[in-house]
Amino acid sequence: xxxxxxxxxxxxxxxxxxxxxxxxxxxxxxxxxxxxxxxxxxxxxxxxxxxxxxxxxxxxxxxxxxxxxxxxxxxxxxxxxxxxxxxxxxxxxxxxxxxxxxxxxxxxxxxxxxxxxxxxxxxxxxxxxxxxxxxxxxxxxxxxxxxxxxxxxxxxxxxxxxxxxxxxxxxxxxxxxxxxxxxxxxxxxxxxxxxxxxxxxxxxxxxxxxxxxxxxxxxxxxxxxxxxxxxxxxxxxxxxxxxxxxxxxxxxxxxxxxxxxxxxxxxxxxxxxx
Amino acid sequence: xxxxxxxxxxxxxxxxxxxxxxxxxxxxxxxxxxxxxxxxxxxxxxxxxxxxxxxxxxxxxxxxxxxxxxxxxxxxxxxxxxxxxxxxxxxxxxxxxxxxxxxxxxxxxxxxxxxxxxxxxxxxxxxxxxxxxxxxxxxxxxxxxxxxxxxxxxxxxxxxxxxxxxxxxxxxxxxxxxxxxxxxxxxxxxxxxxxxxxxxxxxxxxxxxxxxxxxxxxxxxxxxxxxxxxxxxxxxxxxxxxxxxxxxxxxxxxxxxxxxxxxxxxxxxxxxxxxxxxxxxxxxxxxxxxxxxxxxxxxxxxxxxxxxxxxxxxxxxxxxxxxxxxxxxxxxxxxxxxxxxxxxxxxxxxxxxxxxxxxxxxxxxxxxxxxxxxxxxxxxxxxxxxxxxxxxxxxxxxxxxxxxxxxxxxxxxx
Amino acid sequence: xxxxxxxxxxxxxxxxxxxxxxxxxxxxxxxxxxxxxxxxxxxxxxxxxxxxxxxxxxxxxxxxxxxxxxxxxxxxxxxxxxxxxxxxxxxxxxxxxxxxxxxxxxxxxxxxxxxxxxxxxxxxxxxxxxxxxxxxxxxxxxxxxxxxxxxxxxxxxxxxxxxxxxxxxxxxxxxxxxxxxxxxxxxxxxxxxxxxxxxxxxxxxxxxxxxxxxxxxxxxxxxxxxxxxxxxxxxxxxxxxxxxxxxxxxxxxxxxxxxxxxxxxxxxxxxxxxxxxxxxxxx
Numbered sequence: 001x002x003x004x005x006x007x008x009x010x011x012x013x014x015x016x017x018x019x020x021x022x023x024x025x026x027x028x029x030x031x032x033x034x035x036x037x038x039x040x041x042x043x044x045x046x047x048x049x050x051x052x053x054x055x056x057x058x059x060x061x062x063x064x065x066x067x068x069x070x071x072x073x074x075x076x077x078x079x080x081x082x083x084x085x086x087x088x089x090x091x092x093x094x095x096x097x098x099x100x101x102x103x104x105x106x107x108x109x110x111x112x113x114x115x116x117x118x119x120x121x122x123x124x125x126x127x128x129x130x131x132x133x134x135x136x137x138x139x140x141x142x143x144x145x146x147x148x149x150x151x152x153x154x155x156x157x158x159x160x161x162x163x164x165x166x167x168x169x170x171x172x173x174x175x176x177x178x179x180x181x182x183x184x185x186x187x188x189x190x191x192x193x194x195x196x197x198x199x200x201x202x203x204x205x206x207x208x209x210x211x212x213x214x215x216x217x218x219x220x221x222x223x224x225x226x227x228x229x230x231x232x233x234x235x236x237x238x239x240x241x242x243x244x245x246x247x248x249x250x251x252x253x254x255x256x257x258x259x260x261x262x263x264x265x266x267x268x269x270x271x272x273x274x
Numbered sequence: 275x276x277x278x279x280x281x282x283x284x285x286x287x288x289x290x291x292x293x294x295x296x297x298x299x300x301x302x303x304x305x306x307x308x309x310x311x312x313x314x315x316x317x318x319x320x321x322x323x324x325x326x327x328x329x330x331x332x333x334x335x336x337x338x339x340x341x342x343x344x345x346x347x348x349x350x351x352x353x354x355x356x357x358x359x360x361x362x363x364x365x366x367x368x369x370x371x372x373x374x375x376x377x378x379x380x381x382x383x384x385x386x387x388x389x390x391x392x393x394x395x396x397x398x399x400x401x402x403x404x405x406x407x408x409x410x411x412x413x414x415x416x417x418x419x420x421x422x423x424x425x426x427x428x429x430x431x432x433x434x435x436x437x438x439x440x441x442x443x444x445x446x447x448x449x450x451x452x453x454x455x456x457x458x459x460x461x462x463x464x465x466x467x468x469x470x471x472x473x474x475x476x477x478x479x480x481x482x483x484x485x486x487x488x489x490x491x492x493x494x495x496x497x498x499x500x501x502x503x504x505x506x507x508x509x510x511x512x513x514x515x516x517x518x519x520x521x522x523x524x525x526x527x528x529x530x531x532x533x534x535x536x537x538x539x540x541x542x543x544x545x546x547x548x549x550x551x552x553x554x555x556x557x558x559x560x561x562x563x564x565x566x567x568x569x570x571x572x573x574x575x576x577x578x579x580x581x582x583x584x585x586x587x588x589x590x591x592x593x594x595x596x597x598x599x600x601x602x603x604x605x606x607x608x609x610x611x612x613x614x615x616x617x618x619x620x621x622x623x624x625x626x627x628x629x630x631x632x633x634x635x636x637x638x639x640x641x642x643x644x645x646x647x648x649x650x651x652x653x654x655x656x657x658x659x660x661x662x663x664x665x666x667x668x669x670x671x672x673x674x675x676x677x678x679x680x681x682x683x684x685x686x687x688x
Numbered sequence: 689x690x691x692x693x694x695x696x697x698x699x700x701x702x703x704x705x706x707x708x709x710x711x712x713x714x715x716x717x718x719x720x721x722x723x724x725x726x727x728x729x730x731x732x733x734x735x736x737x738x739x740x741x742x743x744x745x746x747x748x749x750x751x752x753x754x755x756x757x758x759x760x761x762x763x764x765x766x767x768x769x770x771x772x773x774x775x776x777x778x779x780x781x782x783x784x785x786x787x788x789x790x791x792x793x794x795x796x797x798x799x800x801x802x803x804x805x806x807x808x809x810x811x812x813x814x815x816x817x818x819x820x821x822x823x824x825x826x827x828x829x830x831x832x833x834x835x836x837x838x839x840x841x842x843x844x845x846x847x848x849x850x851x852x853x854x855x856x857x858x859x860x861x862x863x864x865x866x867x868x869x870x871x872x873x874x875x876x877x878x879x880x881x882x883x884x885x886x887x888x889x890x891x892x893x894x895x896x897x898x899x900x901x902x903x904x905x906x907x908x909x910x911x912x913x914x915x916x917x918x919x920x921x922x923x924x925x926x927x928x929x930x931x932x933x934x935x936x937x938x939x940x941x942x943x944x945x946x947x948x949x950x951x952x953x954x955x956x957x958x959x960x961x962x963x964x965x966x967x968x969x970x971x
Contacts, residue, residue: 017778017790020771024796027808027852030818034811039545043524046821065321067343093709096702104695108706115717117957119913121933122950123716126723129943132351135359149716152709181701210801212916216934220352221312221342226803226916231343233807233920235316236518242811245804256799260792347939456831457815466924467939509834510815512925525816648940651924656748659838 031249035059035242042238058239067228068247075209075225075248077140082147082208083201086155089148090204091197094159095185109160112153123149124217131218138222146214151204158203162196163189202259209252309582311341312349312367316517318540322602331589337582346370346468353382353574362576366583368416368569371404372468375639377572378407384573387411392588396609404636405570413570416590417599418606419534420564420634421476422626423555424541426529429459437530438556441499448506451529458508461522461531462500469515470654471647472637473532476565479635480558486646486679488653488672495559497657497664504658512659523550534567538604538623551622554629566634606631645678728947740944750949753927756843757956760918760928761911763847764854768907769900771851772858777892779859780866791863795856802853806920809849813921836922846918846926850911858903865899866892901968905961912957929953 034042038055041048062068097105127146128137136142166189174184190197212226219227225248232241309331315323320343328339344352346369356362369377377383386392387410393402397415405413425437433454438444444460451459463469474496475485481499483492510518510527520537522528524545532555541547555564571587573580589595596612599605604620606627607613616624637643649671656662696703729736744750779790797805812819813835823829835845873891882890915930924935929949937946 013778020775021793023852024794026818027805027812028796028800030811031804031808039524043521043545043547043816045526045816046824047525047816047818049818049821049825061317061321064325065317066324067317067320089708089712092705096699096705100699100702101695104699112713115713117909117954117961118717118721119930119933119950119953119957120915121913121930121946122724122954123720125933125937125943125946125950126720126727127716128937129727130720130723132355133358135355135361137352137355145716148712152712156709210803212801212803213930217937220348221344223343226801229801229803229807230916230920232317233803233810234517236515236521237317238521238811240317241807245807249800249804252801253796253799256795257792260795260798347941351941508815509837512837513923527815644941652749660748 028249031242031245033242034238035246037239039239058243062240062243062247068244071223071225071228072247074140074222078143078147078224079205079208081140081144082151083204085144085148086151086204087197087201090152090155090159090200091190092185094156095163095189097156098160098163105160109157112156115149115153120150120213121217124214127214128217137218137220143215143218143224144208146218147208147211148204150211150214151207154207155200155204158200159193159196162193162200165196166192199259199263202255206252206255209248307337307579307582309337309339309366309579309586310364310577311339311586312344312352312364313341314343314345314349314368314370316536318544319536319603322598326598326602327590327595330594331586334589335582335585337579339586346373349373350376350380350382353377354380357382357575360576362574362578364574365577365579366571366573366586368571369413370468371566371568371570372472372637372639372643374404374413374570374572375407375641375643378412379641382575383412384575384577385410385412386414386573389584389587392584392591394591394609396593396611397591398610400634400636401566401608404568404639405572407639413572414587414591415568416571416587416608417569418566418608418631419568420566420606420627420630421532421534421555422552422623422630423530423532424523424528424537424550424552426523426526426549427551428549429529437553440557441559444556445499445503445506447530448503452506458506458511459527459529460503460506461508461514461519461528462503462511463514463516463519463532464507464511464654464658465513465515465518466651466654467515468647471643471650472565472567474650474654475637476563476635477558479565480561480563482558482560485638486640486675488649488668488675492560493668493672494664497653497668500654501657501661501664520545523547535604535606535623535627538620539602542619548619552626554626554633557633562633563635564630564633566631566636640682642678642682646675649675649678724947724950727943728951730944732944740942740948744945744948744952747945749927750932753929753932753949754952754956756918756926757912757914757928757953759843760847760850760914761908763844764850764911764914765904765908767847767851768855768858769903771855772903773862773896773900775855775859776862776866779863794859797853798856800853803916803920805849805853806917809845809852809917809921813845813849836925838926842922842926846914846921849917849921850914853917854907854910858907861903861906862896862899865896868899869895901964905964908960908964909957912953912960929956 033051035058036051036054036056037048038053038057041053097108100108124146127142131137131142170188170192171184174188175181179187210226211224212230215224215227216230223231225244229241229244229248232244313323320341323341328341331337332339342364349367349369350373353362353364353367356364390411393414401415401418405411405415423437430437433450435447435450436443438447448458448460463473477496477500478492479485481492481495483490483496487493508522508527510522514522514528514531516534519528519531519533520540523531523533523537523541524547538552541550557563571590573583577583591608593609593612596607596609597615600607600612600615601617601620604623606624607615613624613628640646653667653671656667657664728740729738730740733739775794779787779794782790800808811817814820815832815834819835820829820832823833833841836842869892873895874887877887877891913930914928915934918926918928919931919934924931924939927935929952933946933949933953936942936949
């Protein structure tokens with residue numbers, strides 16, 4: 001009897017889980033499906049749910065319009081430079097914070113966290129107003145600076161954790177052997193934490209690639225990929241929306257899975273644990 | 275410690291140099307002159323421009339065209355930014371008819387009066403006025419536009435209905451659809467912004483109202499009618515503007531809706547919905563009225579390649595290009611001699627366009643059109659969505675409009 | 689002050705390393721914030737004043753933006769915590785290879801950019817979209833529902849759409865929390881004869897408290913600032929504070945009112961965080 005109830009409970013739970021799984025996968029499936037569906041299958045009072053007919057027409061339109069490459073290149077460049085800038089500022093700062101007395105490093109982490117409380121629109125508006133004056137709208141550099149505002153705190157938190165995990169003994173030993181603090185940082189600490197630095201870099205990359213709010217304030221004529229998706233949402237073209245959505249999503253999904261295959265959730269939470 | 279600081283600074287400046295290097299090089303092309311063009315188009319339109327229109331020009335004048343997509347509102351801001359920085363990186367642009375005055379008022383466009391003869395004789399007089407401010411020509415008309423009314427012929431036949439010819443018939447058609455289908459099937463463009471303002475403006479004029487009054491009989495009549503009609507409209511009306519309307523016509527959310535003629539190609543060619551037909555549309559209680567919209571070409575102050583830009587204008591106004599735009603995109607031509615070039619399947623739709631243009635009305639080009647839009651939108655939200663009292667809300671909007679116009683007056687004088 | 693002095697003396701090396709970070713935040717966070725404050729007093733009109741504040745606070749759209757923001761945040765936060773905790777506990781119990789597989793399946797939305805998930809949700813919540821199609825197919829619905837027509841269904845739909853994107857993050861934070869609970873506690877509880885519910889309420893929940901707080905604060909901040917989802921799903925129809933601020937600037941060309949709306953949003957976030965910390969009594 002107890003066994004029956006338990007099996008039934010287990011079955012129910014599994015069913016619920018499968019429902020959740022369906023809910024998680026369905027939007028992504030839809031995106032791919034619509035980019036491959038003929039208009040007749042989608043634009044009807046009750047759209048088809050299955051993928052019965054396939055057309056490459058929308059992908060042909062996407063590739064032939066010449067609208068793909070400039071945003072793609074811009075997104076890649078901005079994300080790449082954001083990683084560079086975030087690490088350039090983040091690595092030394094995080095190392096410093098990790099070495100400060102506990103109470104100070106705690107205060108600084110909290111301060112950085114508080115910067116997140118400022119809504120993006122509060123930061124984006126003045127930057128946009130100033131950039132208009134300086135004609136910096138649409139430049140890659142302008143967007144990189146804005147994206148770094150978002151990426152820097154995250155990179156720092158991750159890196160603080162990474163640097164803390166390096167045994168202090170190693171550094172003290174090196175110091176006894178006559179190495180300067182500078183040498184310790186570059187010869188010991190950074191080589192030991194290359195993996196962690198890479199993770200921080202990937203996070204910065206993802207944040208910049210996905211970023212929408214700053215981008216919509218700071219780009220007018222030269223959009224990034226997320227803006228291109230929004231352009232089609234606005235234009236009411238479901239098919240090119242989905243095709244661009246697939247292009248925008250693919251690299252992020254791959255990177256996210258690569259990260260998660262190698263990392264445990266502690267890394268995500270750990271950076272926030274302080 | 276000092277060394278650390280120095281190295282830090284060194285690193286930062288190295289990155290900055292790298293940045294500058296990247297941007298400095300990015301816009302330099304090969305030897306051929308590059309004509310930089312700004313337009314706000316849909317993807318279909320871009321693809322025709324880039325594959326069938328621009329290449330001809332590039333070949334003929336041994337140049338390269340680099341084109342940018344900018345929405346009409348953003349363009350004013352962008353051009354202002356470039357002028358202020360003294361680096362105008364655009365040579366010629368297309369702009370929405372209703373967004374011209376700010377460009378003139380802020381002194382951002384070139385006076386092209388001396389090139390007026392670039393406009394061919396085949397362009398009707400009425401279309402030229404839109405580019406003239408204070409007696410000077412600032413913009414070349416190149417794309418007139420008027421909304422026609424699309425209807426789902428299958429559904430109209432199924433319910434034994436005819437496309438409505440006036441407001442009463444519009445209301446009764448809307449009621450029939452709602453009764454038979456349980457959901458409204460008539461679409462109005464109530465998304466907000468410019469499409470809604472245009473929609474309301476057209477109705478007000480056809481009800482005998484004055485453009486910015488808000489309080490005269492025409493305005494009150496329009497909103498009383500809309501309030502009566504609103505419950506029978508398709509719920510997607512709230513999201514309808516010129517582009518989403520195509521989706522709603524195609525997926526059966528709208529059986530009847532106005533839209534610009536570019537929709538002909540999208541509905542019939544891209545979405546294969548050939549049962550959607552068109553006619554000129556319904557008249558108002560006082561007169562028939564169809565807002566003439568569209569786009570013009572202008573040259574920004576401080577742009578390079580003046581000669582080439584003017585050649586481009588001439589090229590875009592040529593019979594050849596206008597024919598391509600008509601046949602491939604369903605754009606009504608700016609030249610009367612091109613109408614004959616419509617393809618057979620387009621013919622019935624363009625009869626509708628011609629009929630609508632006969633009752634064409636222009637919107638006055640004013641500095642405060644943006645404010646006007648905002649007030650119209652708030653009136654729509656308050657009266658239709660929230661169900662507030664028609665006269666009260668209009669009174670309030672009218673007062674605000676007066677204030678805005680007074681301000682514009684004093685600013686214009688000073 | 690004495691501690692600051694000591695810090696300056698003992699940790700000069702660290703402070704120098706921190707300089708770029710400090711400068712960056714000064715230039716790209718603190719200064720914009722101050723400039724935003726200045727903008728809110730409408731300097732463009734020639735003199736500083738409260739016109740923009742008056743205009744915003746008398747705008748009925750602003751009122752609904754505030755309400756919409758609060759409702760969407762509250763609903764999505766509750767959904768995310770509930771679902772996230774459920775999923776985290778399932779994965780935690782599953783263990784081994786299955787835990788890994790479930791985890792990888794459920795984090796799929798993490799890899800989908802915000803604007804893309806908004807676009808996908810549009811397909812689902814459209815009048816002739818896929819949610820109505822599914823409901824009709826399984827016979828739950830005869831006609832159609834206008835999910836984005838305004839009112840409660842729309843707010844709920846936006847909250848659900850947000851939940852889709854964000855639950856994995858909450859799940860991961862709580863999963864880390866579950867893993868931090870010493871296993872011996874459960875063992876001894878079982879010896880004392882506690883059932884699954886008692887274990888949950890007397891061990892799991894109290895020990896997860898720190899992690900739940902963290903999840904609520906992190907997620908709460910983001911929920912208040914929600915932007916691309918309502919922008920793409922409902923545009924101007926269902927304003928939240930961020931989109932209100934955006935439209936004021938981009939569509940109506942009015943930086944002053946946009947700045948005011950942004951500041952109100954900032955204050956709301958601040959009140960939420962401080963209020964939560966105060967109520968929960970955690971530093």
